[in-house]
Amino acid sequence: MYLETFETIRQALAAATGIEHPPLADGGAHADFASTIAFDLAKELKRPPVQIAVELAETLAGDSSLQTIRIETRGPYINFHTGDDFVRGTLSQAILPGYGNLPVKPERIVLEHTSANPNGPLHVGHIRNTIIGDTLVRSFRKAGYPVEVQYYVNDMGRQIAIVVWGFTHLDSAPRESEKGDHHVARVYIAANREMEADPAIVSEVDRFMQKVEKGDAETVSLFRKVVSECLDGFRETLSLLHARHDRFVWESDFIRNGDTSRVIDRLKRQDECHQDGTLWIDLSAAGIEKEYVLRRSDGTTVYAARDLAYHIWKGRNFDRVIDVLGADHKLIGSQLIATLKLLGERTPEIVHFEFVSLPEGSMSTRAGKFISADELIEEVTRRAFDEVSARRKDLDEEARWAIARSVAIAAIRYDIVKISPEKSTVFDWKEALDFERQSGPYIQYAHARACSILGKAGEFEPAFTLSMESEIALAKHIAKFPWVLANSVRDLRPHLIATYARELADLFNVFYQFEPVLKSEGETKNSRLTLVLATKNTLKEALETLGIEALATM
RNA sequence: GGGCUUGUGGCUUAGCCAGGAUAGAGCGCCGGGCUUCUAACCCGGAUGUCGGGGGUUCGAAUCCCUCCAGGCCCGCCA
Numbered sequence: 001m002y003l004e005t006f007e008t009i010r011q012a013l014a015a016a017t018g019i020e021h022p023p024l025a026d027g028g029a030h031a032d033f034a035s036t037i038a039f040d041l042a043k044e045l046k047r048p049p050v051q052i053a054v055e056l057a058e059t060l061a062g063d064s065s066l067q068t069i070r071i072e073t074r075g076p077y078i079n080f081h082t083g084d085d086f087v088r089g090t091l092s093q094a095i096l097p098g099y100g101n102l103p104v105k106p107e108r109i110v111l112e113h114t115s116a117n118p119n120g121p122l123h124v125g126h127i128r129n130t131i132i133g134d135t136l137v138r139s140f141r142k143a144g145y146p147v148e149v150q151y152y153v154n155d156m157g158r159q160i161a162i163v164v165w166g167f168t169h170l171d172s173a174p175r176e177s178e179k180g181d182h183h184v185a186r187v188y189i190a191a192n193r194e195m196e197a198d199p200a201i202v203s204e205v206d207r208f209m210q211k212v213e214k215g216d217a218e219t220v221s222l223f224r225k226v227v228s229e230c231l232d233g234f235r236e237t238l239s240l241l242h243a244r245h246d247r248f249v250w251e252s253d254f255i256r257n258g259d260t261s262r263v264i265d266r267l268k269r270q271d272e273c274h275q276d277g278t279l280w281i282d283l284s285a286a287g288i289e290k291e292y293v294l295r296r297s298d299g300t301t302v303y304a305a306r307d308l309a310y311h312i313w314k315g316r317n318f319d320r321v322i323d324v325l326g327a328d329h330k331l332i333g334s335q336l337i338a339t340l341k342l343l344g345e346r347t348p349e350i351v352h353f354e355f356v357s358l359p360e361g362s363m364s365t366r367a368g369k370f371i372s373a374d375e376l377i378e379e380v381t382r383r384a385f386d387e388v389s390a391r392r393k394d395l396d397e398e399a400r401w402a403i404a405r406s407v408a409i410a411a412i413r414y415d416i417v418k419i420s421p422e423k424s425t426v427f428d429w430k431e432a433l434d435f436e437r438q439s440g441p442y443i444q445y446a447h448a449r450a451c452s453i454l455g456k457a458g459e460f461e462p463a464f465t466l467s468m469e470s471e472i473a474l475a476k477h478i479a480k481f482p483w484v485l486a487n488s489v490r491d492l493r494p495h496l497i498a499t500y501a502r503e504l505a506d507l508f509n510v511f512y513q514f515e516p517v518l519k520s521e522g523e524t525k526n527s528r529l530t531l532v533l534a535t536k537n538t539l540k541e542a543l544e545t546l547g548i549e550a551l552a553t554m
Numbered sequence: 555g556g557g558c559u560u561g562u563g564g565c566u567u568a569g570c571c572a573g574g575a576u577a578g579a580g581c582g583c584c585g586g587g588c589u590u591c592u593a594a595c596c597c598g599g600a601u602g603u604c605g606g607g608g609g610u611u612c613g614a615a616u617c618c619c620u621c622c623a624g625g626c627c628c629g630c631c632a
Binding site: 023025028029030034036039042043049074075076077117119154157158159160251277278279280288289290293295296297298300302303304307326327328329330331332334352354355357362387388391392407418419420422423424425428430431434435436437438439441442444445446448449450452453456457491495499502503506509510512513514516517518519532553554 | 613
């Protein structure tokens with residue numbers, strides 16, 4: 001109802017003023033919708049905006065498409081108030097499964113996220129990428145787009161060569177029940193220590209890199225083995241976080257299939273391409289002064305070259321290419337885009353997020369300075385179990401663990417997604433372990449409360465007569481869900497969904513506090529039950545878009 | 555040094571791109587509310603030079619300039 005009503009008013013405003021895109025916004029505390037168009041016209045008509053607003057309001061009142069909308073002016077502002085039909089329309093949509101789904105679109109999207117180097121477990125910085133990426137994937141799918149999710153496996157970088165050196169030169173047996181990614185990290189950290197002590201090892205690592213690029217079978221299989229071991233660990237962690245990739249794309253494939261040398265050959269024909277030892281691209285025309293090196297003087301390619309091949313492949317197979325990358329990739333992201341433009345290829349839309357650091361400083365896999373996602377999940381789950389156990393003595397242990405696991409992921413995902421990606425953050429255990437307001441569990445709890453009421457109510461006849469302030473406010477917020485989803489997808493900003501879901505839970509809790517449902521009667525009871533069902537459904541859809549389970553009980 | 559980015563009550567933050575009506579929340583603090591649909595809840599109170607300064611505008615947290623502070627980047631790493 002929100003999107004439709006918004007459009008109706010916008011068109012009426014356009015018709016009344018002749019302005020093609022009249023300003024119209026959410027009315028906030030003042031109204032359902034509001035326009036400041038009188039300010040714009042005041043300058044043009046050289047008349048006071050208040051007068052213009054009054055006249056415009058009169059014209060709009062005569063518009064047949066706005067019959068159910070109350071129009072008033074407040075000084076120069078024109079405010080629009082929706083009526084009963086808006087609430088009725090909203091609730092009848094919101095009680096249906098899949099509420100918020102937007103029309104199916106033909107554009108196919110490939111979205112790449114996480115793509116951490118397989119040299120150690122995912123840590124609390126990496127999962128910011130995962131959670132932003134996965135929430136975007138879910139949002140896009142709900143918004144009607146077919147999406148393929150890819151993980152780009154950097155399987156031939158220097159870090160992996162270091163790991164391989166460690167596996168072949170150090171005591172590298174896995175420990176009892178050690179996850180593959182943690183095992184790889186241990187060897188990687190040890191190998192780095194050895195390298196610091198003996199710089200001669202660097203040339204041995206270089207040899208591994210040359211051999212893998214040439215396709216030396218034994219070396220390739222060594223690389224594959226350690227990378228696979230690490231990826232198995234990643235998959236386990238990602239699955240705990242409810243993030244799923246459709247495809248893992250291996251970087252080395254773009255060497256083997258010739259795509260990398262093909263893109264370099266194409267670039268050689270460009271004036272911007274220079275070969276003086278290294279092969280590099282001059283992107284100064286795009287405002288980038290840094291040389292974009294694609295090939296080393298020893299003839300091996302660098303990451304950037306393979307990344308170009310990967311992006312060309314994505315661009316040719318999909319209509320939109322979206323990458324979620326850390327802010328440290330901003331420069332190379334713009335270099336990548338500038339080079340793809342040079343070649344006339346499709347360019348990616350890149351969502352950058354800022355770093356997560358620890359109170360003692362930035363994280364480093366090499367130095368072993370990080371909090372792994374696995375540790376985080378384990379600790380938060382333990383705390384959630386204590387919390388559930390304290391509240392639900394009626395449940396057996398297995399049931400409590402099940403709720404705790406779900407609550408823990410809700411807490412983690414929400415804690416991360418609620419912050420705008422452009423803010424750098426310092427990881428804080430206290431916040432990670434907070435299950436109260438502005439948390440994932442808080443929203444899950446509102447959903448569980450709604451489920452509880454509906455479970456006790458049994459069958460009922462939908463009704464739409466709402467009159468209390470908290471009822472109307474809740475219904476009007478439910479109306480905004482498709483609009484918020486559309487904005488989130490348009491701006492590539494998943495945290496809008498997080499904010500929305502929290503506000504919805506807030507409004508439901510206020511309604512819950514003041515208006516009894518099961519103890520009310522007749523039309524009022526059915527209307528409140530309808531409102532509770534609509535809320536439950538919207539909370540569920542919003543939570544699932546955030547990758548959080550909508551628990552029926554907790 | 556250059557580039558990008560962030561700076562909003564004690565702490566965490568929304569709002570900024572597409573400028574408008576008293577700057578929203580949460581934590582913490584103070585005071586209330588469970589024989590009532592799950593208190594992971596709700597209500598009330600105190601707390602703000604929206605980093606500083608200048609500018610544009612009828613109007614600036616929002617746009618521009620400048621300064622200050624934090625983060626990130628500036629590899630033949632990825």
